[in-house]
Amino acid sequence: MFVNLNVKPAGRPRFLGELSSLTQCEALLSEFKYNRGAEIFGEAEPADFVYQVIEGAVRSYKLLSDGRRQINAFHLAGDIFGLENGETYRFTAEAIVDTTVRLARRVSLAHIAETDTMVARHLLNMTASNLQHAENHMLLLGRKTSLERVAAFLLEMDRRLTAAGIMALPMCRRDIADYLGLTLETVSRALSILHAKGILGFLGQTQRQIVLLDRSGLAELDI
Numbered sequence: 441m442f443v444n445l446n447v448k449p450a451g452r453p454r455f456l457g458e459l460s461s462l463t464q465c466e467a468l469l470s471e472f473k474y475n476r477g478a479e480i481f482g483e484a485e486p487a488d489f490v491y492q493v494i495e496g497a498v499r500s501y502k503l504l505s506d507g508r509r510q511i512n513a514f515h516l517a518g519d520i521f522g523l524e525n526g527e528t529y530r531f532t533a534e535a536i537v538d539t540t541v542r543l544a545r546r547v548s549l550a551h552i553a554e555t556d557t558m559v560a561r562h563l564l565n566m567t568a569s570n571l572q573h574a575e576n577h578m579l580l581l582g583r584k585t586s587l588e589r590v591a592a593f594l595l596e597m598d599r600r601l602t603a604a605g606i607m608a609l610p611m612c613r614r615d616i617a618d619y620l621g622l623t624l625e626t627v628s629r630a631l632s633i634l635h636a637k638g639i640l641g642f643l644g645q646t647q648r649q650i651v652l653l654d655r656s657g658l659a660e661l662d663i
Contacts, residue, residue, distance in 0.1 A: 474535040496539025497610035590630040591661035
């Protein structure tokens, strides 16, 4: 379920950074609110829109032939997703929590990019960034131990999420496991080891609020 907001509240991330040429009229911008667990788009559906997270968090994933889920990326406030080079989406995207996204028609962005070099450069940078993330994720899945994977994930989330010294994770441990290619039990065990080593602490009953007590110690594990 989603609700069309079609508003531009002050203080929210602007679509595609600071590209002033992307007005609501030109790019047909809209805002939608998705409830927790709602599908934003499905794998193999026509890739007609590009999205930006305004509030909340989104996971993109594939279901493997054996029924397992492989999460490709977590999209947080300000992140842009759904930018494809083909005609269909390669992943399914779901709201992890109640989430607001802004979207623009892909054809409108392509039309603007034909005449606006700043927009074209920004789209190119986004594509390169997505490729870099995919390469880093492939290395993480293929070359790191379970503890190294969890450490790398926490360092990534620390860069993207930490405010006032607290890392508030919107995703559950099952999501983390499916992102890292591990079992839920392995992720829980790795977090317990890091806690026992004094590298991190937990706040709240869900333990999704994490305080990094020793960033250098955590970084040493991400080799």
